[in-house]
Amino acid sequence: MPRRRAFLSAAVVGVTGFSGCTGLLGTGDSSEPDGNVVELTGTNEFNPDEMTVQTGTTVTWEWTSPNHNIVVDSQPDDADWDGHEQIESSGHTYEHTFTVAGQYDYYCKPHQSTGMTGTIHVEEGEEEQEE
Ligand SMILES: [Cu+2]
CATH class of the missing domain: 4.10.910 (30s ribosomal protein s13; domain 2)
Structure with a gap:
């Protein structure tokens, strides 16, 4: 790239x-993970904390430090993202495919008070194309 x-x-x-x-x-050898990956970091942040993808995109969250979860704060009316409320440790991964356009706000419950929040912007994609 x-x-x-x-x-x-x-x-x-x-x-x-x-x-x-x-x-x-x-x-590591990069400041941000490649692809549609969000890291849950030891500095209690989602990295990146904001991402824009198109409908049909799968986003992967990778726990690079322990004691984080993903709680959905708000999402489009017709979306049904559950997040991942179970608190996980390093090495865990979770992924979700966003099919409804709109804005998704989420946070990490243990670190919500220190600002561990994230947003996924989902834009209406063109026809799905697999390469
Ligand atoms: Cu956290």
């Missing part, structure tokens, strides 16, 4: 001046 590479390069250039400050880039 050339666009992503360009972004990462820019990010590296951007933090070069701050010696020792690598927080933005995290501990």
